[in-house]
Amino acid sequence: MLITVFNAISHFLVDAACVGALFSFGTEALALSSAVIVYNTLAFSTQCLVGLLMDRVLRRGRTRSDYLMLCGTVQAAAMFVVAAAALYPFGIMIKAVLIGLGNSVFHVAGGSVTLDRSGGKAAPLGIFVAPGAFGVTLGVLYPQIIDYICAALGIAAVACFSIYRRSVFYKDLGGTAEKTTVAGQASFKGSADPSASGNELTRKAAKSDPILPVAFLTFAVAVRAIGGSAAEFTWKTGAAASLLLTLFVFLGKALGGFVCDRLGVVKPAIASIVVAAILTAFFAWSMPLSFIGQLLINLSMPVTLWLMYRHIPDYPGLAFGLAASALWPGALIGGLIKLTGPLQSLLIIVCFLLGLGAIIYSEKVLRK
Numbered sequence: 041m042l043i044t045v046f047n048a049i050s051h052f053l054v055d056a057a058c059v060g061a062l063f064s065f066g067t068e069a070l071a072l073s074s075a076v077i078v079y080n081t082l083a084f085s086t087q088c089l090v091g092l093l094m095d096r097v098l099r100r101g102r103t104r105s106d107y108l109m110l111c112g113t114v115q116a117a118a119m120f121v122v123a124a125a126a127l128y129p130f131g132i133m134i135k136a137v138l139i140g141l142g143n144s145v146f147h148v149a150g151g152s153v154t155l156d157r158s159g160g161k162a163a164p165l166g167i168f169v170a171p172g173a174f175g176v177t178l179g180v181l182y183p184q185i186i187d188y189i190c191a192a193l194g195i196a197a198v199a200c201f202s203i204y205r206r207s208v209f210y211k212d213l214g215g216t217a218e219k220t221t222v223a224g225q226a227s228f229k230g231s232a233d234p235s236a237s238g239n240e241l242t243r244k245a246a247k248s249d250p251i252l253p254v255a256f257l258t259f260a261v262a263v264r265a266i267g268g269s270a271a272e273f274t275w276k277t278g279a280a281a282s283l284l285l286t287l288f289v290f291l292g293k294a295l296g297g298f299v300c301d302r303l304g305v306v307k308p309a310i311a312s313i314v315v316a317a318i319l320t321a322f323f324a325w326s327m328p329l330s331f332i333g334q335l336l337i338n339l340s341m342p343v344t345l346w347l348m349y350r351h352i353p354d355y356p357g358l359a360f361g362l363a364a365s366a367l368w369p370g371a372l373i374g375g376l377i378k379l380t381g382p383l384q385s386l387l388i389i390v391c392f393l394l395g396l397g398a399i400i401y402s403e404k405v406l407r408k
Contacts, residue, residue: 043157043203044164047150050115050200052171053193054122054146058083058139059179060186061126075136082140083147084368091148091361095354108153112204115149118142119197123190151360155349166297166342170290177286181279250351253402254362257348260398261363262370267391268337269374270384271320275327288331292338300343305403309343309396312336317392321385337392340399347402 062075098110125138154168178189275281299308319333349359379387 041164044154044167046196046200046203047115047154048168048171050119050146050193050196051150051168052175053189053196054119054143055172055175056179056189057122057126057175057186057193058143059176060183060189061135061139061179062132063180063183064186065132072132075132078133079136079140079143080368080372082137083143085365086141086144087148087361088358088365089361090144091152091357091359092355094148094152094357098357099354104156108156109204111149111153111156112200115146115153116197116201116204118146118149119193119200122146123193123197126186126193127190147364148357148361151345151364152356155345155356155360158346158349162297162300162342162346164297165345166294169342169345170293173286173289173293177282181282253351253405254348254359256398257344257351257402258362258366260344260395262366262373263391264337264340264395265367265370266374266377267317267320267388267395269371270377270379270387270391271324272384273324273327273330275325275330281327284327285331285334288335289338292335293341295335296339297342297346299339300346305343305347306400309340309399312339313392313396313399317389320392321388340395344399347399347406350406351402 058079062072062079065072065075094111094114098114099107102110119142122139122142125135125142128135130138150168151165154164158164179186273285276285299312313336316333316337319329320337323329323333345360345363348363349356352359374391377387
């Protein structure tokens, strides 16, 4: 849990540093919109490739503890690159490239560790991903504090390297007495389903072809992003409204894993996504109802990651990276679609329900 919380704080700092570095050029900078597109493309859409590379290079022939320590080293290096690139007076496009790639590597490394050490639970995933929302909002609203954020990130990078290397944490990482290699292993100590152990679900996933459920889950992330980006919150003006909205996004992601572990996948997903679709499609004009809708739709975010990993347990980096890679194209498409009235509402509902269908299908495949 210590490392999960540390990684969550680091996630907040990395996202705040990246976004703050870009917006420190001023919102009126002509190149800002192009730089944001470059940054988002590199930070999100490269994660599947980075994840696959890390799975192939770092996991092969190594013990679990060695693999986790290597992930920690890569994570610390990415944090340092982000902090240095954000502070150094590069041009905005060069800065966007460097912090985008650093952000991508950090997310995959931190996400891989979180997935590997989750013990079959979804809660750690929610804890890790949730603070990123606050980091983005802070970077947009208060880029003037970028120096302090980067200083904190630099300290966190040193601490990250130290934590993963100090022998006092070896047991927490997986044990130095481990003699078996990572390849072919996926040890789960718990499960969101009390009727089936994590090992049983993992063996079932290994026997089934993961291509279709993984593709559906990736599709679920993309269409959910399309639906969410198509919504228009006319009340979202000023820092206070943005911070409050971010708070409910944060709560949704943070609580989603706990809800999954407690109640399972399907029933909470149906209840939360259906209600979120209605609130987002028809009540976006209402600030309180929009807050509830954002909390509910984000409950499924860590669950999607959890299911993805269950289908490909030997590829934690790829599992985390695929979900992130689908997020940006979905958000971009949703932002480009200009619909109003009933057509806009229909688009949101269809996108959310398609995502729900993908979650239900992928969960059922695990139980065949």
